[in-house]
Amino acid sequence: EMVLTQSPGTLSLSPGERATLSCRASQSVSNTYLAWYQQKPGQAPRLLIYGASSRATGIPDRFSGSGSGTDFTLTISRLEPEDFAMYYCQQYGNSRTFGQGTKVEVK
Amino acid sequence: EVQLLESGGGLVQPGGSLRLSCAASGFTFTNYAMIWVRQAPGKGLEWISAITGSGGDTWHADSVKGRFTISRDNSKSTLSLQMNSLRAEDTAIYYCVKGSEVSRPYYFDFWGQGTLVTVSS
Numbered sequence: 001e002m003v004l005t006q007s008p009g010t011l012s013l014s015p016g017e018r019a020t021l022s023c024r025a026s027q028s029v030s031n032t033y034l035a036w037y038q039q040k041p042g043q044a045p046r047l048l049i050y051g052a053s054s055r056a057t058g059i060p061d062r063f064s065g066s067g068s069g070t071d072f073t074l075t076i077s078r079l080e081p082e083d084f085a086m087y088y089c090q091q092y093g094n095s096r097t098f099g100q101g102t103k104v105e106v107k
Numbered sequence: 108e109v110q111l112l113e114s115g116g117g118l119v120q121p122g123g124s125l126r127l128s129c130a131a132s133g134f135t136f137t138n139y140a141m142i143w144v145r146q147a148p149g150k151g152l153e154w155i156s157a158i159t160g161s162g163g164d165t166w167h168a169d170s171v172k173g174r175f176t177i178s179r180d181n182s183k184s185t186l187s188l189q190m191n192s193l194r195a196e197d198t199a200i201y202y203c204v205k206g207s208e209v210s211r212p213y214y215f216d217f218w219g220q221g222t223l224v225t226v227s228s
Contacts, residue, residue, distance in 0.1 A: 031212075033212050033214075035214040035215070037152075037215070039152075043220075044202055044218040044219065044220050044221055045144075045152065045202075045215075045218055046218065047214065047215060047216050047217075047218075050207070050214040050216075051214075056216065088151065088152055090152075090214070090215070092211075092212050092213060092214050092215075093212055096142070096154040096157070098151060098152040098153065098154070099151075100151050101151050101152075
């Protein structure tokens with residue numbers, strides 16, 4: 001089964017800084033079937049990105065996704081206070097595997 | 108507006124059973140796959156069961172195969188998860204999730220707020 005490895009485990013940044021989150025797959029993700037989700041404490045996850053680079057409805061354009069094959073990136077161009085949260089990647093091609101998550105915390 | 112409202116969680120003893128339900132509204136229920144995802148306390152996300160829009164095909168993760176059964180009633184826009192032979196490691200928040208398409212491949216575009224299942228004696 002495909003394994004998704006997210007790095008770093010924790011990212012400590014200040015508001016206004018750029019965040020770069022990585023998601024690496026153990027095998028190639030077909031057709032860029034890769035999604036990103038945001039989860040804040042005590043809340044359900046929310047879809048951010050699908051198809052590796054398409055923003056979900058209502059997601060601000062400071063969030064962007066890129067990558068193909070086995071390497072994918074979620075970038076938050078300028079961190080807003082509400083962006084400090086947990087982020088998960090997921091492949092939805094041949095399975096529905098989630099990565100273990102990256103926590104973006106206030107430095 | 109898409110709404111997914113889970114119910115049925117609670118405290119159950121090891122070996123016991125529980126049935127979760129999810130009432131869906133705001134979209135044409137039969138046109139979308141539905142999924143259950145769980146999250147153990149302090150842990151990450153784990154998809155456990157999925158069903159196509161018609162209900163004709165279902166999938167379960169190995170961790171719950173043979174113990175959990177997903178089903179849907181399209182006439183009532185309701186998703187269910189029958190959980191038998193519960194174990195302590197099944198303790199988690201269970202989320203009802205809408206798929207983006209009627210069948211695979213689909214991403215998870217709307218999530219309910221979740222219902223807590225605690226398995227303990």
